[in-house]
Amino acid sequence: MKKTIIFGAMAVAGMAAVSASAATLDDVKAKGELACGVNTGVVGFAAPDASGKWVGFDVDVCRAVAAAVLGDSNAVKYVPLTSKNRFTALASGEIDMLARNTTWTFSRDVDLKFTFVGVNYYDGQAFMVPKALGVTSAKELDGATVCIQTGTTTELNLADFFRSNGMSYEPVPLDTNAENQKNYLAGACDVYTTDASALASSRATFENPDDHVILPEIVSKEPLGPLVRHGDNQWGDIVRWTLNALIAAEELGVTSANLAEMSNGTNSPEINRLLGTEGSLGEMLGLSADWAKNALAVSGNYGEIFETHIGESTAIGLARGLNAQWINGGLIYSPPFR
Amino acid sequence: MSDLSYVRTEMLDEKDPPGGEAGIVTWIHKNLFPSIGSGILTVISIFLVYQLLAGILPWMFKSSWTASSLNECREAIHLAYGEGTEGACWSVINERYKQLLFGFYPSELYWRPILAFFLLFVAIAPVLFNKVPRKVLYFSAIYPFLAFWMVWGGSIWVPISAMLGLVVGYYASVILPAVIGSLGAIVAAMILPIVWWILLAGPVAGMLQGIVPISIESVGSDKLGGFTLSVLIGVVGIALSLPIGILLALGRQSPLFVVKIICVGFIEFIRGVPLITLLFVASTLLNYFMPPGTSFDLVLRVMIMVTLFASAYMAEVIRGGLAAIPKGQYEAADALGLDFWKATRLIIMPQALKISIPNIVSNFIGLFKDTTLVSIIGLLDPLGLTNAIRANQEWNGVVWELYAFVALLFFIVCFSMSRYSMYLERKLKTGH
Structure with missing residues (x-):
């Protein structure tokens, strides 16, 4: 009975729709x-x-x-x-x-x-590490555990970067930026990687932003x-x-x-x-x-x-x-x- | 002869139970430490509960309610409770609770969804409680159209002309059987309203609006969000899935081959795909089937998909109820000379539905919680909004507080539904 509300609105929506036009x-x-x-x-x-x-x-x-x-x-x-x-x-x-x-x-x-x-x-993909780690370049990240967001180009860029530099890494894949932040702060991974702009904004929300550094290497082009x-x-x-x-x-x-x-x-x-x-x-x-x-x-x-x-x-x-x-x-x- | 019998003239006061049978010590002994094994488990449980509360409660209460960003929150908490204290930043809820509840609905019009929400209780009261006057049912019948008008606004003639479609269907089912026979009338009663809605409802509403313009400010679907969106999708899904589910369950048992095949096919197809797939179909694939330029509201598409999904599951729940009814009941109905619809309405369905109540309500609760899946296709329901709120630099990094608030909202609704269903089961209990 109550399906009218849907069909009625659908019909009205259909009526109101503007005719297709290329412009x-x-x-x-x-x-x-x-x-x-x-x-x-x-x-x-x-x-x-x-x-x-x-x-x-x-x-x-x-x-x-x-x-x-x-x-x-x-x-x-x-x-x-x-x-x-x-x-x-x-x-x-x-x-x-x-x-x-x-x-x-x-x-x-x-x-x-x-x-x-x-x-x-x-934009471009970058790496963030805790300052206490004493890392100054992404080239020193051999064997690191890395927090990444799944299903993005970030994952592929990361693999490319480590392979071309002959290094190994252990990925910690997670779904959202928020989870990654939490995991990184909890020490579940040594490195957090995503676009440089997102890293900067994440770091700004940390309790002690100065304890973390964004490494200078940008490993991908993201225009x-x-x-x-x-x-x-x-x-x-x-x-x-x-x-x-x-x-x-x-x-x-x-x-x-x-x-x-x-x-x-x-x-x-x-x-x-x-x-x-x-x-x-x-x-x-x-x-x-x-x-x-x-x-x-x-x-x-x-x-x-x-x-x-x-x-x-x-x-x-x-x-x-x-x-x-x-x-x-x-x-x-x-x-x-x- | 002297009276030797002795009859007590006043009652003795009740005596306390023997020392070993009452008192707090006994209760503890009986319930917590009846044996050594249970005693150990009790101690472990108390320890775990204490650990949990000791972790959560200070976090909950050593909090800040008035800061304007996460960093200010931290400062305020450090100032009040000492350096290094971690506390909840409830300020984000304080600032954003309206957004979490109403999405992007214009704040001066908040009364409309609120009113629609409270009228919902009036509308379902006669369904929920049998002490309510039956006349309220008329209100229940027009409520969906009223609620649609309250939430989306616009001309009042749109819901009225949509309602006229039902009237068309009703008269078709009353007048036509004499003209074209009962099967033709049923088909006509289904098709005529659809013809009305697709071809005539729009122009008629436009014409009436031209003659008597009555309208309130219209609010587009892009303004819907937050808990309002969840409730809207949930209520539409719940209200529609039950009747459609009943029809599908009956259709599945129908001796008419075509009807049976359609119902079985529909149910099995829908149950064979995850809800999120259907939502993706609604949000992306349907666009390609529409003529270019058609703007078919995303919220409406989602409501249709959620309803179809819930109906298929509801049909199976009700089929379970139907299967549990002894064959004798069907035969008794036949023996009374009732036709199919009367037998179904008066004898079969009341029993089948009563058996199915726990499952039906479970389905409703599941459906309501599933509405959060719409955040995956970009609709800003409470869960989608938590992400959007974190995307403000002030609140970037706030996670638990937002989820706790959303969880509380959902818990209130789901728990109420569950308690109501227990009440209903007790009320309808006619067994031995």
């Missing part, structure tokens, strides 16, 4: 909100705060895109996704873009038919970035250039503090083109002229977003490192706005 931009505008896939919870990158609002480094990419497309950074429907269902959610159209610390790899780009629009964080489906190049361009706008703004010195002033026009033609006072870049994307200004108004440029969520002023305390602008010796680089 994601039109869909997003029609819905009035951007469906953005995020992590179910990774420190600094995506997490709900006490009031239920999503915050984080990846979340700000979603908000910037929503602001660029819809003019409202809050018009985002966050879809928390696990590493298992993130790709199907994107492929099936449940979400419009995925910003869920996803590593850009060949097979994901080519075989799964996604378009990675850029890299917003260059994390937002991605969209193959086949809608206009939408891919919008997400790509929104990310580029955040990056270029830092390089050009556009910050949330001087954004209003600069959007009245400056002496720099590139800033003017970026902020829409010169040229017609917004129009070429199918957006309003002030799209990049809206995106920057959300939480500032790339550097500001980095500092707010994961930078050295936060408890996580990540240095810019590879994620510094190219002019400062990092890899963060935006093609010109021309």
Whole structure:
């Protein structure tokens, strides 16, 4: 009897569904909100705060895109996704873009038919050991017991690293980061390995963070970035250039503090083109002229977003490192706005 | 003749039992140290319980309730109880209990799921206790639609037009037998409401909303989470799995070959796959079957899958009850001239269900606890939220406190269900 509630709602949902269309931009505008896939919870990158609002480094990419497309950074429907269902959610159209610390790899780009629009964080796998062990390099870890998360690329990278250096190790595989932290602290393993950013955030929560060191070796490349489906190049361009706008703004010195002033026009033609006072870049994307200004108004440029969520002023305390602008010796680089 | 008989005119006071039969010493002797072996076991048990409590209680009570991060918690505990003390950081519960209970539901609308939750008790009262006036059953019938409206909001005409589908089905089963025969009427009574829901319910609701706009703020499924989500999935699963399970159990015993094959196939298929597989189907595979662009709510998909899963198990539990009923009962029903449905409703089912109560309630409790599996497909139920809360730098590293709170929530609900089922068994006890 009571199954009506389900069928009724199902029918209504079916009615309300918008007709299929290749243009994601039109869909997003029609819905009035951007469906953005995020992590179910990774420190600094995506997490709900006490009031239920999503915050984080990846979340700000979603908000910037929503602001660029819809003019409202809050018009985002966050879809928390696990590493298992993130790709199907994107492929099936449940979400419009995925910003869920996803590593850009060949097979994901080519075989799964996604378009990675850029890299917003260059991560890599590292090792953490107790200082008391006196280890200073990962090359000295022969025979160590290692806490790892199962089912991730971490496990494979670890095997590769130890094999190529002719060392042996004993893995202690566990399912979640939280369990690994507990195990490592309880002394169940000598070494804890995962992405450097996650290690830094874990260490920051330890009772005595100074008793632990993160070894300098980075044993894998994990370029994390937002991605969209193959086949809608206009939408891919919008997400790509929104990310580029955040990056270029830092390089050009556009910050949330001087954004209003600069959007009245400056002496720099590139800033003017970026902020829409010169040229017609917004129009070429199918957006309003002030799209990049809206995106920057959300939480500032790339550097500001980095500092707010994961930078050295936060408890996580990540240095810019590879994620510094190219002019400062990092890899963060935006093609010109021309 | 003098009266030689002696009759006591007042009763003697009750005497204390002999010294060896009462008193605390005797109780201890009888229950704890009746023999040397038992005595040793008692001492060991007391020691273990003491060790356990000595570990847990100081941790529980040497705690901090008001800090705003794990590190502050530690400082506060060190300050209050001395350096090196390890205590619980209940501050995380203090800050996040609303989120654990309601997920992302807008805080100014918390009254809606709360009201729906309490109305649930009104709705199930006539089912649970037979002293409640029978008229409350009418409320029970409209409750699912009311609860749907309270939780998701939106136009009131959506649940009303969904309810009209039932009315369509009812009238089809009343009017049509005279026109197209009883088998045709049963089929029509099943198909017509579905046609109504798929083709007409939406437009009719839209039209009525156009004429008389009554609506409350709608809340999307992406806002559902925490314990509210568990309760929603659990209640829907429980409420639907029992009737569907009964139908499947009857269908499995049916002499009609096709009906029997369908029921057996369904039950065996569903029982042959783990729930988590079905949830993955709901969260990933179903998307590929839908026309592109269709947004078919994930929570709804999960509810359907959980219901199907629970129904198959429920069917087998009830089949066990049916099998336990002596053949004489069926024959007696036939002898009274009752048709199949009357015999089932009046004689077979009441007995079969009574026998099955412990198993049914076990199934309900199992189902309710299984709802935590949805955290694996990315829904933020209480367990999923513990991870999301830890993903805030302030609370990264808090593990036991969150799990303890979630365990407490589940224990309250499951324990209540279990106590109720014991009450029900006593109430329905008609055996010798």
